[in-house]
Amino acid sequence: MPRIALRSVAATALTAALFTTAACSDGDGGSGRKADSAARDVKPLKWGECQAPTALQGGGQVPGKDWQCATLDVPLDYADPEGETIPLALIRAKARDPKNRLGSLVFNFGGPGGSGITTLPGAAKEYEALRARYDLVSFDPRGVGRSAPVRCQNDRQLDAYYAQDSSPSTPEQEKTFLDALRGYREACEKNSGAVLPHVGTENAARDLDRIRQALGDEKLNYFGISYGTELGGVYAHLFPKRVGRAVFDAVVDPTKTSEEGALGQAKGFQLALGNFAQDCVDRGDACRLQGSTAKEIEDNIVKLQKELAARPIQGLGGRRLTDSAATNGIAQALYSQELWPLLEQGLDEAEGGQGQLLMALSDALNGRDQQGRYSNIGAANTAINCADSKDRYTLEETKAKLPEFRKASPVFGDFLGWAMMSCTDWPVDGAWETPDVSAPGAAPIVVIGNTGDPATPYEGARKMAERLGKGVGVELTYKGEGHGAYNSGDACVQGAVNRYLLDGKAPAADTVCTATPPTATPTPSTPSATETT
16 A cells, blocks of 8 residues: 555655645634633653654654753643643754844754654754754644654554555455555544544644744744744634744645545655656666656556556565555655656566565565664554545545546556555544635745655645735746755755744745756765665
8 A cells, every 4th residue: 555645755765765624814813712711731742862762653763962852731631621641752853053043943844744753853954043142942733743643553464464465456456455444444433533533734733832832932934844844824714813923835735635636645745756757768868767758768667566566576685576555666866856866776687586675665664674674654544644635535536537537647546546545534623625724814834846846746835825815825936856945055045034033034935046956966875775664
């Protein structure tokens, strides 16, 4: 079961892995006076030493001495703010220039389901300029990592789950696919039924306001990436007067249903794959893949998928590389242009019968480490998406829509089409068809769209800026590749963002930044695939 329908994980985290009913805002703090009143009692955080990230957070080393961690208790159910609470795990690095400190800058790196505790320390170098005057802060949202995590299946069961065919083509395969979905759903309900109704984005947005208060900030300064833009948009809708300086990068389109979003991703990943293939062709004999045109390279990938569907090849340990795992691995590598060399190498090796590298890429997207342990990004992703979206698709509806998905993407269409059934028969009803992000009266929010983004297509930035409202959404276009713009290192994008966050000077509307072509294609380190179980 591939998770290429993920709305995002920060590109930095992906590279490191290899080697909600929306309430109407009263404009002053949310939809319920009772919850707002209780929020005024939030106590300051007690910061201390950090522990090593758990397996559910993605694992890794203890953050360096600059990092501090804390826990904030928030209501499990904001309709009952005096009732049961859950812990939110937070992390920060204090501003380097305390005399000119502006406050805290809170990050959400997307997913949904990504651990901010794990991601921020690894990505912090990219935001060093901002740390001059901000404490850099992130957190595990509810349902994620150390914050009342959603738990579904164990590691052995997840290996079997992800090994299933995610694009069935026969009645027998359809039955196996539906049985696997049912088993996963039942495990989520059995192991996490108490939290499933409460992990939606509106609750996470209310958590953000609790975090703001616990940090001692009058307004929320925020940097949201991918799904983090949706979370930020919902926050702005609920608490428009509490928005400080905010940036949305790799923007989720708030106007699209689940089906429309999945179809947009099919087109986006296919576009990114075409750009990858054209880059390979442009390098001539240096390209390891067969094909004299981008179309020929894409056709060969479709051929490889069919071959793997009929006969999987050697993967990692005792696992085989299936067409589902290969497609997952291809999608993973398209999140960042820095991973294109690994994609080229992985496809070349798979055509020769060796699937280790594509499986390592697939494992990274699924949150599986080299010891065979899974983070809970998959469980949290499903739980949050299904708590948010009302869409529930039957088998007949899904099959009827597959031709449109295949037309949009010969490589990814089937997988993203079948993934629409992820929330079918989910034990919790969804909150909305699309989120309300209108935020009249909010401070300007810089909204960045990347023309080559596979996971959050470029058009979503314009829709987000429009829905935020006149004078609120300020669109900036980046003509580049990969998921997101700021993390590309582009001087134009980073300059515009830094001027706003540090000096309060928003870029002119419709500013365009164009990526500078690299002088040489970087080659990231290849993961130690042979040691992966």
